[in-house]
Amino acid sequence: GDSVTQMEGPVTLSEEAFLTINCTYTATGYPSLFWYVQYPGEGLQLLLKATKADDKGSNKGFEATYRKETTSFHLEKGSVQVSDSAVYFCALSLTGGGNKLTFGTGTQLKVEL
Amino acid sequence: DSGVTQTPKHLITATGQRVTLRCSPRSGDLSVYWYQQSLDQGLQFLIQYYNGEERAKGNILERFSAQQFPDLHSELNLSSLELGDSALYFCASSWGGGIDSEQFFGPGTRLTVL
8 A cells, every 4th residue: 555654763953954854655656745744732734745756845944855766755954943843744645535645654853952 | 823623632531432523624624634643553544524525534443433514514433432542633624625735734632541
């Protein structure tokens, strides 16, 4: 079945460090890909998305590129802030399945001063 | 604030009991989704409704049922509760029912089964 694999956390970085969270997927069709963020005690918020190969999604300094050849959608940010501390979820959605999101396990990011 | 409201925020109950979780979508959204977040299963899609009709179904147990009412709010009913049903249950809503519609998530209902 369709699935998403993310790197294990927690990831601990110093402020202004470079961030990469790896995400790969397996899908029977041609998915849309998403990154969601969950701050403590809150619901998930869409961070960015890409709907076709080579698309780059970006928002708030975060970016991710849809790589069909490597079935990957890695999240990057050039300089993290303490306020970026949260859990990040990679997800996919396929046409023909309603709008069901299949999530990875989530990666906790902790940014320290 | 996403505009999606869920009640109650916390629910503590005993095994074998039945509970109802309620979700009000954002104004204008026609589709509602339910997800379960637990430590062992992660974040899993349960079911989607669009304008009152079931649109997609995930790994939802037979003990669980849901519906979307004419005013578009939704309820998730969980019965014969087991310890393993303890989880955070999220509702999300979107304007459309297809892949291009962004889902907005509520703050969740934390269910504890003792």
